[in-house]
Amino acid sequence: MAADTENATERVTDLLAAAVAAVGGAERTGQVEMARAVARAFDTGQHLAVQAGTGTGKSLAYLVPAIAHAVSAGQPVVVSTATIALQRQLVDRDLPRLADALTGALPRRPQFALLKGRGNYLCLNKIHNGTTGTTDPDDRPQEELFDAVAATALGRDVQRLTKWASDTETGDRDELRPGVPDRSWRQVSVSARECIGVTRCPYGTDCFAEKARGKAADVDVVVTNHALLAIDAMSDAAVLPEHSAVVVDEAHELADRVTSVATGELSATSLGVAHRRAARLVDAELAERLEAAVANVSSAIHDGTPGRIDRLDDELATYLTALRDAADRARLAIDTAPTDPKAAAARTEAVTALTEVSDTASRIVDSFVPAIPDRYDVVWLDHEGGNSGSVSAILRVAPLSVAGLLRTRLFEHATTVLTSATLTVGGTFDTMARAWGLAETTWQGLDVGSPFEHAKSGILYVAAHLPPPGRDGTGSAEQLNEIEALITAAGGRTLGLFSSMRAAKAAAEVMRERLDTPVLCQGEDTTSALVERFADDPQTSLFGTLSLWQGVDVPGPSLSLVLIDRIPFPRPDDPLLTARQRAVTAHGGNGFMAVAASHAALLLAQGAGRLLRRTDDRGVVAVLDSRMATARYGGYLRASLPPFWATTDPVRVRASLERLRAGA
Numbered sequence: 033m034a035a036d037t038e039n040a041t042e043r044v045t046d047l048l049a050a051a052v053a054a055v056g057g058a059e060r061t062g063q064v065e066m067a068r069a070v071a072r073a074f075d076t077g078q079h080l081a082v083q084a085g086t087g088t089g090k091s092l093a094y095l096v097p098a099i100a101h102a103v104s105a106g107q108p109v110v111v112s113t114a115t116i117a118l119q120r121q122l123v124d125r126d127l128p129r130l131a132d133a134l135t136g137a138l139p140r141r142p143q144f145a146l147l148k149g150r151g152n153y154l155c156l157n158k159i160h161n162g163t164t165g166t167t168d169p170d171d172r173p174q175e176e177l178f179d180a181v182a183a184t185a186l187g188r189d190v191q192r193l194t195k196w197a198s199d200t201e202t203g204d205r206d207e208l209r210p211g212v213p214d215r216s217w218r219q220v221s222v223s224a225r226e227c228i229g230v231t232r233c234p235y236g237t238d239c240f241a242e243k244a245r246g247k248a249a250d251v252d253v254v255v256t257n258h259a260l261l262a263i264d265a266m267s268d269a270a271v272l273p274e275h276s277a278v279v280v281d282e283a284h285e286l287a288d289r290v291t292s293v294a295t296g297e298l299s300a301t302s303l304g305v306a307h308r309r310a311a312r313l314v315d316a317e318l319a320e321r322l323e324a325a326v327a328n329v330s331s332a333i334h335d336g337t338p339g340r341i342d343r344l345d346d347e348l349a350t351y352l353t354a355l356r357d358a359a360d361r362a363r364l365a366i367d368t369a370p371t372d373p374k375a376a377a378a379r380t381e382a383v384t385a386l387t388e389v390s391d392t393a394s395r396i397v398d399s400f401v402p403a404i405p406d407r408y409d410v411v412w413l414d415h416e417g418g419n420s421g422s423v424s425a426i427l428r429v430a431p432l433s434v435a436g437l438l439r440t441r442l443f444e445h446a447t448t449v450l451t452s453a454t455l456t457v458g459g460t461f462d463t464m465a466r467a468w469g470l471a472e473t474t475w476q477g478l479d480v481g482s483p484f485e486h487a488k489s490g491i492l493y494v495a496a497h498l499p500p501p502g503r504d505g506t507g508s509a510e511q512l513n514e515i516e517a518l519i520t521a522a523g524g525r526t527l528g529l530f531s532s533m534r535a536a537k538a539a540a541e542v543m544r545e546r547l548d549t550p551v552l553c554q555g556e557d558t559t560s561a562l563v564e565r566f567a568d569d570p571q572t573s574l575f576g577t578l579s580l581w582q583g584v585d586v587p588g589p590s591l592s593l594v595l596i597d598r599i600p601f602p603r604p605d606d607p608l609l610t611a612r613q614r615a616v617t618a619h620g621g622n623g624f625m626a627v628a629a630s631h632a633a634l635l636l637a638q639g640a641g642r643l644l645r646r647t648d649d650r651g652v653v654a655v656l657d658s659r660m661a662t663a664r665y666g667g668y669l670r671a672s673l674p675p676f677w678a679t680t681d682p683v684r685v686r687a688s689l690e691r692l693r694a695g696a
């Protein structure tokens with residue numbers, strides 16, 4: 033190691049020790065190893081993927097080297113998270129404590145800021161000059177607002193938000209108490225593309241989004257989310273302040289979040305908005321042409337069959353092409369540079385909506401040009417049910433892979449540290465590295481392990497004697513008997529992770545009839561309220577699906593048993609994952625292992641990760657899917673889980689759970 037890198041690494045080790053001492057913690061080997069590796073990555077420019085199990089203290093292990101690097105480089109380090117919970121933890125707890133702890137050891141007090149997307153802040157130009165607050169936000173002038181809609185909830189929200197605009201310091205939606213629905217918020221905010229630009233905007237100097245960005249430019253650590261990181265990487269305009277180092281926490285979510293940002297959509301609602309915004313700004317003939325094109329595409333997708341589309345039928349192709357052309361013509365007919373800022377706001381909104389329609393229609397049509405194995409984008413149709421029983425049809429287009437995008441737009445510009453408690457799949461970083469596009473760069477993978485002694489603290493029980501799960505998604509009679517026996521032995525204390533809501537509800541219904549201990553099921557209250565009740569009463573069990581697999585953090589005796597009803601393979605009708613699987617197979621790979629099995633492995637690892645949250649936690653992860661023991665891919669899935677002591681013996685597991693219950 034070069035002497036400078038060695039010095040930087042030693043310096044970070046000392047700073048970490050000072051920080052840990054200041055917050056009253058103890059030195060943890062994995063934390064020190066990770067902090068040193070992060071410092072080396074920043075110093076050498078080599079990307080780093082680091083897996084750090086629960087309890088490692090990984091946020092300090094990257095924040096300390098991030099602060100040290102930012103202070104010496106004079107440029108912020110960007111830290112990106114997938115969830116608001118982690119964002120809050122960093123900004124409200126970890127960074128203030130670290131700033132206090134490190135001030136004496138650094139030339140100055142470290143500074144940090146939270147930066148969100150433009151749509152999270154009030155837009156003063158929209159409030160004062162836009163189409164704010166109309167019942168249909170796109171076709172009624174603001175003057176009509178208060179009389180006509182004051183009585184409606186939307187009107188009341190907008191009046192409140194307009195008043196709040198003169199009281200708030202930040203204009204940040206998260207500081208509004210109580211909050212407002214998305215529809216109301218949209219009346220007072222703009223997306224980055226809808227902003228008319230700070231230099232043209234009469235409110236540019238007071239703009240909340242600009243102030244937040246300005247503040248972020250002068251700090252050492254900018255905390256943001258994966259979506260904004262992706263938008264910054266994808267857009268030519270800088271969204272985040274100039275930076276050359278990034279930490280991606282909850283990195284197992286990165287590819288999915290970037291895919292969401294890169295997904296285009298056409299629906300009757302979005303097309304209607306574009307048409308209404310444009311209709312009052314273009315001549316009657318253009319408006320009618322656009323209206324007809326919108327109506328044709330809306331009705332074609334309403335009547336279409338949901339699912340992946342591999343071949344674009346001639347009728348839809350014609351309608352999409354006509355839509356693209358009509359949107360382009362209308363867009364070109366709108367003058368976006370009027371002197372009046374009120375007119376500029378309405379025109380920028382119309383042009384943005386038309387550009388999105390045109391770009392997406394064109395992207396969908398073009399995506400079918402290459403042969404299937406060489407396609408870059410996947411197209412599918414969703415029919416989503418609304419609360420009123422109505423169905424909304426949405427045509428979506430998403431990239432098959434975001435690896436190329438991340439490689440060229442993120443990794444080539446910034447040294448990136450990617451971290452999570454679960455990054456290895458089947459025992460290696462390869463799957464993740466390929467999905468991120470890291471595989472073709474210079475990078476290092478590091479697993480700093482976990483402070484838990486998994487083999488002593490936890491049991492992996494695979495119910496190998498059960499019949500393989502059926503196709504209908506709900507549990508067999510034998511599986512329900514097994515669930516009953518295990519929860520009885522544990523005395524409640526069970527988190528049931530099911531592969532579908534239907535299976536979770538069916539099992540909860542049966543268990544409520546059979547057990548003396550309470551069973552809660554996701555959907556009966558907010559998930560956070562249910563998790564709180566589950567944590568407060570050890571006898572209570574909680575059943576649910578996807579968000580529980582990833583988001584439950586309940587240390588102590590309330591959680592002694594994690595039940596997994598079946599291996600969480602993707603749904604066979606998942607358009608994106610099935611297309612990815614097909615593409616891998618077409619290029620000579622094993623599509624099932626590369627996509628379906630690795631998706632399941634990652635979720636299993638996250639589900640199993642709910643069990644041990646503190647070093648004194650004990651318990652059982654029970655997988656009630658015998659394929660885990662019998663199928664060829666079973667070994668790969670087991671290798672993705674923490675190294676628990678493993679058994680297939682139901683009698684021993686029940687005895688262990690009874691002992692745990694007696695000792696609790």
Ligand code: SF4
Pocket residue numbers: 150154155156157158222226227228229230233234235236239240241242
């Ligand atoms: S600069 Fe953009 S976001 Fe800010 S007030 Fe003006 S239009 Fe709104």
